[in-house]
Amino acid sequence: MDPFGTYNKAISARATDKAILKKSQDGGIISASYIYGLESGLLDGVIVANTEKGFKAVPKIVTTPEEVLNAAGTKYTISPNVSVLKDAVREYALEKVGIVGTPCQVQAIRKLIKYPMGFRHTDSKIALILGIFCMENFPYEGMKAIVEQYAGIRMNDVLKTDIGKGKFWVYSKSGEVKTVALKDTHMYEQKSCHVCMDYTAELADISTGSVGSPDGWSTVFIRTKNGEEYINKMVEAGVLETKQIEEVKPGLELVQKLSLQKKEKNEKELGHRKELGLPIPY
Ligand SMILES: Cc1cc2nc3c(=O)[nH]c(=O)nc-3n(C[C@H](O)[C@H](O)[C@H](O)COP(=O)(O)OP(=O)(O)OC[C@H]3O[C@@H](n4cnc5c(N)ncnc54)[C@H](O)[C@@H]3O)c2cc1C
Numbered sequence: 001m002d003p004f005g006t007y008n009k010a011i012s013a014r015a016t017d018k019a020i021l022k023k024s025q026d027g028g029i030i031s032a033s034y035i036y037g038l039e040s041g042l043l044d045g046v047i048v049a050n051t052e053k054g055f056k057a058v059p060k061i062v063t064t065p066e067e068v069l070n071a072a073g074t075k076y077t078i079s080p081n082v083s084v085l086k087d088a089v090r091e092y093a094l095e096k097v098g099i100v101g102t103p104c105q106v107q108a109i110r111k112l113i114k115y116p117m118g119f120r121h122t123d124s125k126i127a128l129i130l131g132i133f134c135m136e137n138f139p140y141e142g143m144k145a146i147v148e149q150y151a152g153i154r155m156n157d158v159l160k161t162d163i164g165k166g167k168f169w170v171y172s173k174s175g176e177v178k179t180v181a182l183k184d185t186h187m188y189e190q191k192s193c194h195v196c197m198d199y200t201a202e203l204a205d206i207s208t209g210s211v212g213s214p215d216g217w218s219t220v221f222i223r224t225k226n227g228e229e230y231i232n233k234m235v236e237a238g239v240l241e242t243k244q245i246e247e248v249k250p251g252l253e254l255v256q257k258l259s260l261q262k263k264e265k266n267e268k269e270l271g272h273r274k275e276l277g278l279p280i281p282y
């Protein structure tokens, strides 16, 4: 089974701007790409997952570096970023849109580019597709149960969430740090994630995640010509610091292990649902 999909190059990288690193989840690749795009004119607007009261994720079209930074960081819940793509073009009149999404959202973007039913005049305005690795996601009520019942932190007090080292981490605005064992979070996962066969956003221009690289750094797959040209410009402009992926630990081996674990587990579930005559997405 192919773990990663097609890519030209894999690297480990992080933003050079300390303000980005302070707010971002990992190496700040998404925020740095967005901010570089807006400042250089390669992008004129980008779609982020913002947070509303109670750490609810809401897609938002933004046009300034400040707004990008404000929306940095992972929300372990659904943010339907593709749903505002048409508004970005029709209402905001954007010509060069950047969009970030989980692997399933990146699939939706590629699909609407190939078959633009209901998306006429939108597909050609997508200038950059950024993907984030994703093992699973949670409906809002699921994330709330984990954070409030297991970690004992109120949703209104959440500053940051993270999954790593076998735990779900919750950081509160007042400085508390609580963890929940991942075995306790499984029952809250979104059910459709159990038939998902993509861990590393295989159809993005550039995809990134924390796994494989040291803390504060990101693993980055550069997949398309567009993605390669974009990263090269960022490196030339000095907004990214990069290392060969072979130089860092644990490296691609761990990414491969987790990707195959996800695909093999979910392939079984796909088979099971087929046997029951239930609809599957492939
Ligand atoms: C549900 C989920 C599961 C993940 N699982 C893994 C994993 O198993 N392994 C791994 O290595 N990485 C995983 N990630 C990715 C990781 O947590 C970081 O998002 C990624 O490394 C980017 O970090 P960054 O510092 O480059 O991004 P930042 O600069 O912090 O920017 C992150 C960007 O992603 C957007 N965003 C945040 N949450 C969502 C969301 N729910 N949907 C869409 N966009 C969002 C933000 O608005 C922001 O623009 C997961 C992310 C999500 C959302």
Ligand code: SF4
Pocket (backbone or CB within 6 Å): 102, 103, 104, 105, 134, 135, 136, 137, 190, 192, 193, 194, 196, 197, 198
């Ligand atoms: S596991 Fe798959 S379906 Fe679920 S949010 Fe992640 S990419 Fe989407």
